[in-house]
Amino acid sequence: MVDKQYNSYITTNYNKRPLSTFREKIGYGFGDMASSMFWKIFSYYLPFFYSNVYGLSLADTALLLLITRIWDAVSDPMMGIIADRTHSRHGKYRPYLLWVAVPFAVCGVLVFTTPDAGPQGKLIYAYVTYMLMMTIYTAINVPYSAMLGVMTPDPDTKTIFSSYRMFFAYGGSFIALLSWERLCSLFEKATWSVSDSWQQTMMVIALVTIILFLLCYQMTRERIRNTSTVSVLKDLKLLITNSPWWLLIGAALCSNLFNTVRGATAAYYFKDFIGDNVYLHLGDFSLLFYAGLFLGIGEVANMVGVTFTVSISRAIGKKATYLYTMMGLAVLSSLFFFIPATPIGYWLMLLLQIVISIGTGIISPLVWSMYADVSEYAELRDGTASTGLIFSSSSMAQKFGSAFGGSLLMWLLASFGYSTVDGTVQTPEAILGLKTLMSWVPALTALLAVAVIYFYPLTRDKVKEINGRLVARRNGHKTSL
Numbered sequence: 001m002v003d004k005q006y007n008s009y010i011t012t013n014y015n016k017r018p019l020s021t022f023r024e025k026i027g028y029g030f031g032d033m034a035s036s037m038f039w040k041i042f043s044y045y046l047p048f049f050y051s052n053v054y055g056l057s058l059a060d061t062a063l064l065l066l067i068t069r070i071w072d073a074v075s076d077p078m079m080g081i082i083a084d085r086t087h088s089r090h091g092k093y094r095p096y097l098l099w100v101a102v103p104f105a106v107c108g109v110l111v112f113t114t115p116d117a118g119p120q121g122k123l124i125y126a127y128v129t130y131m132l133m134m135t136i137y138t139a140i141n142v143p144y145s146a147m148l149g150v151m152t153p154d155p156d157t158k159t160i161f162s163s164y165r166m167f168f169a170y171g172g173s174f175i176a177l178l179s180w181e182r183l184c185s186l187f188e189k190a191t192w193s194v195s196d197s198w199q200q201t202m203m204v205i206a207l208v209t210i211i212l213f214l215l216c217y218q219m220t221r222e223r224i225r226n227t228s229t230v231s232v233l234k235d236l237k238l239l240i241t242n243s244p245w246w247l248l249i250g251a252a253l254c255s256n257l258f259n260t261v262r263g264a265t266a267a268y269y270f271k272d273f274i275g276d277n278v279y280l281h282l283g284d285f286s287l288l289f290y291a292g293l294f295l296g297i298g299e300v301a302n303m304v305g306v307t308f309t310v311s312i313s314r315a316i317g318k319k320a321t322y323l324y325t326m327m328g329l330a331v332l333s334s335l336f337f338f339i340p341a342t343p344i345g346y347w348l349m350l351l352l353q354i355v356i357s358i359g360t361g362i363i364s365p366l367v368w369s370m371y372a373d374v375s376e377y378a379e380l381r382d383g384t385a386s387t388g389l390i391f392s393s394s395s396m397a398q399k400f401g402s403a404f405g406g407s408l409l410m411w412l413l414a415s416f417g418y419s420t421v422d423g424t425v426q427t428p429e430a431i432l433g434l435k436t437l438m439s440w441v442p443a444l445t446a447l448l449a450v451a452v453i454y455f456y457p458l459t460r461d462k463v464k465e466i467n468g469r470l471v472a473r474r475n476g477h478k479t480s481l
Helices: 003-014 022-044 047-054 056-083 093-109 119-146 155-191 194-221 232-240 243-274 291-316 318-338 341-382 387-415 428-437 440-453 458-473
Strands: 281-282 285-289
Touching: 003 281, 022 047, 022 093, 022 119, 022 155, 022 243, 022 291, 022 440, 047 056, 047 119, 047 194, 047 243, 047 341, 047 387, 056 119, 056 232, 056 341, 056 387, 093 119, 093 194, 119 387, 155 194, 155 291, 155 341, 155 458, 232 341, 232 387, 243 291, 243 341, 243 387, 243 428, 281 428, 291 318, 291 341, 318 341, 318 428, 318 440, 341 387, 341 458, 387 428, 428 440
Parallel strands: none
Antiparallel strands: 281 285
8 A cells, every 4th residue: 555655755756857868868879879780790691601701501500600699698697697786986887888898899800700720610710709709799788788777767768768779779780781791892892802801891890889889988877876685596586586577588589589580581582582783773873772771771760660669658558569569560571471573572672671670660679668667677576676687688588589590590591402502593492481581480470479478567557656666665765566
């Protein structure tokens, strides 16, 4: 039963917006702009690099992606626990942006470096460098994500910060994906080496990420000082009993799998189904239709979707927004299977990519904001803050989705008889596999996400109640879930 003092506190304080500036929102966005530039390249181009440039087999590439990213996902909670127990005058999570920015960039270059070694030596090098890269990625991205939970106590403001984050993330992805193939071609002409051109392109991207992370560090602040008051083992036990966390993990895993499968298939799809010299004709002007353009335009559409997230979620709630959007994505993705490789078909592909990407743009900031809600639910229920651990799980879901998506892609391509030998004309079965991976497989993961999120209990009214009670507790009032 909520007492009169508590009711008075909620009435006078809940709708007050905490201090947050436009500059800080931009700064927070820079952090995921940097991360996303690497993440999208790893998700969409690294499988192709390993199988078609580096020289690994499809089977070796599949196992590499699976093992490395499973380790990466498992390491996320470890980093969350470390970050929760970090104490510095600049905060708990923000300092990692400064400490890890340069190692992050260096490891990215190492991943796209092809050593002068035999097949076994190259395989070992790929495992070592990619596992190192993903460990460093965790060390900077988990604390960055957890910052959302301590920059503001207000749920709507968290969604706004999350929207800025994803808007800039998609902007970074757009720049990286649109420029990747063009930069590779430019460096290849200069060096006459395909493998060197991929390394040099990554050097350019890596330098940009250092600058962005340092700007994020400089422009943001932590305002909420929360403390983990229990042991690591107790933290993990409390997390395991958190049912909203499990459901959100499942839904996020499905939505990440949706994005990874479609994105990673694109390089193969364009190479072998669409072709290398397809142009979209716009009167006297023609535009080369290639995977980078397809994915890059998708990132711009993602940015458009992000701008809708706050208004839609405020109107119908975060859960309903997620549910209806994923239903729409399932339908739209299945339609992709029926589009032919014809001039009209190319325009339809681009149109569907834009609409689908608007939908995924709505989903991405929504999920991060929902993790913040789960974090506050846990703090109110358990009486201890585990923000870093909760947010590390969001990164874990992203990486499991990427791991299974990338490996599933390799295994399905192999099962359909896809050949990685340059110049090979793919069989009808292999082309069918590419079309299936661009349509039915993502559609099924979207439907699974709908089934999982249906049971998610943190509705709009419940989140508002949790937030109000938690703010009251932080100000000395006794209240519980």
